[in-house]
Amino acid sequence: MTAEPSWDFYRSFLTVLRHGSLSAAARELGLTQPTIGRHIDALEEAVGAELFIRSSNGLLPTDMALDLRPYAETLATTAAALLRTASSQRGKVEGTVRISASEVIGIEVLPPIIADLQEAYPGLQVELSASDALEDLMNREADIAVRMAEPRQDALLVRRVGDIPLGFHAHRRYLERHGTPQTMAELAGHRLIGFDRQTAYIRMMLKLYPVAEQLAYAFRTSSHLAHYTAIRAGIGIGVCQTGLARPNPDLVHILADEFEIPLGTWVVMHESLKTSPRCRVAFDALVNGLLNYIRSCRETRV
Amino acid sequence: MTAEPSWDFYRSFLTVLRHGSLSAAARELGLTQPTIGRHIDALEEAVGAELFIRSSNGLLPTDMALDLRPYAETLATTAAALLRTASSQRGKVEGTVRISASEVIGIEVLPPIIADLQEAYPGLQVELSASDALEDLMNREADIAVRMAEPRQDALLVRRVGDIPLGFHAHRRYLERHGTPQTMAELAGHRLIGFDRQTAYIRMMLKLYPVAEQLAYAFRTSSHLAHYTAIRAGIGIGVCQTGLARPNPDLVHILADEFEIPLGTWVVMHESLKTSPRCRVAFDALVNGLLNYIRSCRETRV
DNA sequence: CGGCGGTCATGTATTTATGTATAGCGGCGG
DNA sequence: CCGCCGCTATACATAAATACATGACCGCCG
Structure with missing residues (x-):
């Protein structure tokens, strides 16, 4: 390590990581493929290690490159933040x-x-x-x-x-086939949509309504968005923001009086x-x- | 903001902030004062604001420059961390x-x-x-x-x-007792070491030297290793890698000019x-x- | 199997950035 | 007051990075 490498090399390095090829990175940065290639060469020289395996259909990052990636990402977000601050x-x-x-x-x-x-x-x-x-x-x-x-x-x-209210919802079609539960107890017989992992609001729900723990879930996902989509698809009964369901005439708010979670x-x-x-x-x-x-x-x- | 400024400008910017003058920053970075001056000019152009008030005894940072300083510091520490990670x-x-x-x-x-x-x-x-x-x-x-x-x-x-060359070899002791064959034909009277089963290189040998098929074998084994050991023990004449036999003064390469199998x-x-x-x-x-x-x-x- | 679109590597020309030299300005001390 | 030393700004020569053009390689597809 003679002299510190140009910080621009880090930008080229990150862009190559993101796009997987010198050419694509060059297009992204408004430079040319030989230039990016030389940047990578120079950086490899500077750190004394191979960063990419060159092949004819792109560059494959080495373990070393993957280890360095988080730092390069931080550089990019920081540089962007600096510019935003300046222009703000x-x-x-x-x-x-x-x-x-x-x-x-x-x-x-x-x-x-x-x-x-x-x-x-x-x-x-x-x-x-x-x-x-x-x-x-x-x-x-x-x-x-x-x-x-x-x-x-x-x-x-x-x-x-304020608090965004969450409640049980289901698609009209589902309810027509399986009936609409009128009490929390009746949920037991239904196809319920649950979560893969514990998030903050899941813990709050279990605290407010311990009974939820014993319910059997027919469908689980770790994504709240997929959860909501599952409700709209009529998979079963799940929890979502009442404000999301309201404008959709096919979605029905269930047990509105018995169940609500406030989401600060x-x-x-x-x-x-x-x-x-x-x-x-x-x-x-x-x-x-x-x-x-x-x-x-x-x-x-x- | 036409194009993103060079990340090197940030480094020059930070160094000027730290040292208070273009000249000192230039010394620090191993560049020259006009170069640093141009970097600052370019960065000011890019962010659209004045970063320093130039005076004849140094540069005075503006409020904007002070606001941007934390980001530049983060860039520096991150770049340093990247290099440290790389070298470790x-x-x-x-x-x-x-x-x-x-x-x-x-x-x-x-x-x-x-x-x-x-x-x-x-x-x-x-x-x-x-x-x-x-x-x-x-x-x-x-x-x-x-x-x-x-x-x-x-x-x-x-x-x-490349190709590993195979050839006939025998122990010196065997040859002293039975004589050294000078032609392929003379092999017929010798104790030959052969193979139990057909392997790829046996087939190649038969193809190159069909005569081998008619030879009488005194000793057969299915293991190449045992075959080689048999040669070293002086049981007779067998085929092995010339590179193995060469360092052993007791092993003699026979019919070197008449017979060779290349093993890809x-x-x-x-x-x-x-x-x-x-x-x-x-x-x-x-x-x-x-x-x-x-x-x-x-x-x-x- | 040959053309096509993608890639990277290499060599050359040109643009760009940098270094060098110099001039000008301001403070400081003899 | 003048000489000295630091700084910045400018002009010009030089070195370096870049773009361009080309060739080779690979996978794909008709």
Whole structure:
């Protein structure tokens, strides 16, 4: 290791990892294939190890390359965060804001809210990371996050928007065939949709309704989104946000009076971003949009 | 933001922040002051804001620059961590590699090669399966195999190392008693060592030298290893690898000019293992070791 | 089996970035 | 006040990185 390698090599390295070939990486970065190839050569020289096995249909990363990948990813997210920070301070509401939310929220709830936001501010770019793996606000992997648990960090600007109510739902078709349970006890005879693993709200459900533990589940999935899809497909009775089911005339809320889980919801932003117009605007839009959404959950169906 | 700025600009930026002047940063990075100045210019252009107030005795960071500093620090520590990880991983070849070879190769040829390999990589465990029943690489009964026939499987990484020459040999003691045959025809009167069953190289021998079929064999065994041992014991004249006999002063190569069978040799590894350092290292060692071995077969005896 | 689309490797020309040399500015101390 | 030493900015020559063009290889498909 004579001199530190150019940091650009790390970018090329990561892009090759992501795309699997020098050519694809070159297209991504607006460079050419020989250039990327030389970057990889130089980096291999610098670290003194082989990073890729070259073949005629792409590059295969070595174990070493896979070990280094997380660092390269961190470099990329940090560089992106730096740029976002820089551009966020320019008074106007434009540029990119990165929002992190759970899968269900990100896919089913946020899109209309974001649509309104972008209607109001056409120059605003939104990046939505819909994943149940939560991103780190402190390192600015995201600018704003919608969280289902109360954040404990101090340097965060936190706004609680209320409780999203969860309830048992099933497709009308399923109920026509199997009947509609009128009491919790009657659930026992039904095809139930359950979860693969314990998440926070599962634990809350078991605490509130210990009986759930003894139920037999006909279908299990680890994805909340797949769970919701299973309900819509008529597989059986499952738990989902009442606000999601309400607009869909085929979905029926079951045991509404006997069973409800409140899902506490927070919108969170890094303290230092509150002076950034674009982040403030997005933060406010998320808060108001989620407040409306929660309100709609409570309304009786039209 | 037209194109993403070079990540090297971040490094220059951070170094200027740390040292307070372009010149000092240039010294630190092994660059020159105009270069660092251009990097800062370019970065300011890219983020669209002034990062430093230039004065004749140094650069004064703006608030923006101070806001960006934490990200730049993260970049630096991450880049350093990446390099450290790389250097700590380098040369970390350890674990077990399972090698499959024929009995003769496994017992007579490979041990010195494996000894060198383990000398170079003390953490490497080698399992040697020396058997003429060939193990299935596809099912990973072995990681690497030395084969005497060209493999046809697709997902294998194959390297042909050349032909191992076979020839007639006998112990000096035997020849002193029975004389040394000078022509193929003279073999007829000798005690010959033969094989119990037809193997691939027997068929090749019969094809190249049909006369062998009519010879009378005084001793037969189904094991190539026992065959070789029989030669060394002075039972008679048999076929073995010239490279095995050469270092042994008691063994004499007979009819060297009239008779030779080339035994094609391949080193084979499952495709998916080529990114594993220990398998790569072992593979390369086998290839080189066998190339040397084959070269030694051709040399005239000292 | 031959064309096609994809890949990587290599050699050459050109653009780009860098180094060198120099000029100008400001502070500091004799 | 002047000389010295640090800094930045600029102009020009040089070195380095890049793009371009080409060739070879592999898998795919009609």
